[in-house]
Amino acid sequence: MAPSQSRPGRQLTLNLFIYPGGHHEAGWRYxxxxxxxxxxxxxxxxLARSAEAAKLDAVFFADGPAQVDNIRYASRFRIEPLTWLSAIAATTTHIGLIGTASTTYYEPYNLARLYASLDHLSGGRAGWNIVTTAVPQASGNFGLAETPSHAERYARAAEFVDVVTKLWDSWEDGALIADPASGEFADDAKIHPIEHVGRHFRVKGALNTPRSPQGRPVYVQAGSSDDGRSFAARYAEAIFTAHQTLDSAQAFYADIKRQAEGLGRNPDHVKILPGISPYIGSTQAEAQHLFEAFNDLIQPEYSLTQLKQITGVDFSGHPLNAAVPLDAFANVGPAKQVASRFQLVVDIVRREQPTLRQLIDRLAGARGHYVVVGTPEKIADEIQLWFEGGAADGFNVMPPWFRGGFDLFASEVVPILRKRGLFRHDYTGKTLREHYGLPRPESLYATRARASA
Incomplete structure (x- = not known):
């Protein structure tokens, strides 16, 4: 199959990543x-209506089931996404609605009902961002003595997704009849108990919600470890990822597409969407001044806590103006060393030899995602370079602050992308699958029935 980036007429996918206070750690102070x-x-x-007016594909809410450290200095609370997205659905008509839910701390039946309900409520705009939740603060909220291991979380996640898929498929299309004349409400021959018995779950089914408009909400995944890549290549239809360089993004893109194709999937149906945080000015100097103004608002105590959470290394006694020693990361435990963000930080230190202040400034902008500082044309150039260069199918747009950071992107960058033929002028469908160019899957039970006929 030809590389997906070579398809004529290929269009960017753009999501608005909504993060309380903005994506710069001091954005709420700006x-x-x-x-x-x-x-x-x-x-x-x-915000969602503005994203819809700009014809973006989706809004995205991250989540985590724990209060993390150092809320004293940053907007680090979480809003439960499905409740919030349901309220957004009521005031929008086209924009996709992606929310995070953890396979470690949900149960499949409950999650399947929640996302199916959002898909019905929104007319087919729901997406599930699948995470396994590594933060240690979460386990105590659910009666666990410790966080399950990386391998155990991914094993549970794989079975979890299989169960949820069966539940979403347990009502075939056409099972709901609702015909007053005949008195037949449902064709129960098309409603299937899933009878799942596995290592982690026993679920009888069927789901007590009819099949949703998209068949299944869109499967989204965020994780770039080896386990995360394998999981994404098997299940994900969109992948949120973080890269600092074009080379790194190209390598990730090629690896995921190759793995997906090796599993019999169409690689064009796996969207790779790195995060990008744009600092936009009418001149390069103005954009740089904006970036520096944000970094002047940083609270180093908070930044160093964040760096420790990512890397496992405590730099609190290290002078801010001294270079970060590469060997400081040598004795970190294996759990951290396999994590993608740990490697991202190590690569920055190896490549750029920054001072500690330069490193925390770099990470403050978007927690390791790609920060671009420049004019609207420069931002558009970078997006086009990654899009046409085999590094991305689109981007998660991560404004440093709200609303201004997104308003600038929508009013200044999107028109340039549109003029270059890279982004839509209007929606051509109403569902998130249609925005992403993804097929609507048939129920696996209907597929089996046809195969056995």
Missing amino acids: PGSTPERLLDISFYQD
Whole structure:
């Protein structure tokens, strides 16, 4: 199969990643931000409507089932995404709605009902961001003595997705009849108990919700470890990832597409979407000044806690103006060393030999995602380079602050991409699958019935 980036007429996928306070760790402090509205649903509804007006594919909410450290200095709380997205669905018509839910701390039946309900509520715009949750603070909230190992979390996740898929497919298309004349409400021959018995789950089924408009909500995944890549190549239809260089992004892109194709999947149906955080100015100097203004608001105590969480290394006694020693990462435990963000930081230190202050400035902008500082044309150039260079099918847009950071991107960068023929002028469908160019899957039970006929 030809590389997917060579297809004529290929269009960018663009999501708005909504993060409380903005993606710069001090974004909530920047003049023009509105931290007083962070729990106001109308603020997020307005953002989603603006993303829809710009014809973006989806809005995305991250989540984690724990209060993480150092909330004293940053907007580090979490809003439960499905509740919030349901409210957003009521005030929008086309924009996709992607929310995070953990396979480690949910049960498959409950999660399947929640996302099927969101897909019905929104007319087919739901996406599930599948995570396994590594943060140690979460385990105590669910009665566990410790966080399950990396391998155990991924083994559970694979079975979890298999169960959820069966549940979403347990009502075939056409099972719901609702015919007053005949008195027949449902064709129960097309509703299937899944009778799943596995290592982690025993689920009888069927789901008590009819098949949703997309057949199944879109499967999204965020993880770049070896286990994460294998999981994504098998299940994901969109992958959120973090890269600092074009070379790294190209290698990841090629690896995922190759693995997906080796599993019998169409690689064009696996969207690779790195994060990009743009600092936009009318000139390069203005954009650089904007970036520096954000970094002037950094609280180093918070930044060093974040760096320790990513790498396992405590730099609190290290002078900010001294170079970060590469050998500081040599004795970190194997669990950290297999994590993609740990490797990303090590690569920055090896490649750029930054001072500690330069390193925390670099990570403060978007937690290791790609930060671009420049004019709208420069931002568009970088997006086009990665898109046409086999590094991305699109991007998760991560504004440093809200609303201003997104308003600049929508008003200044999107029109350039549109003029270059890289992004849509209008929606051509209503579902998230249609925006992403993904097929609507047939129920696996219908497929089996046809095969045995």
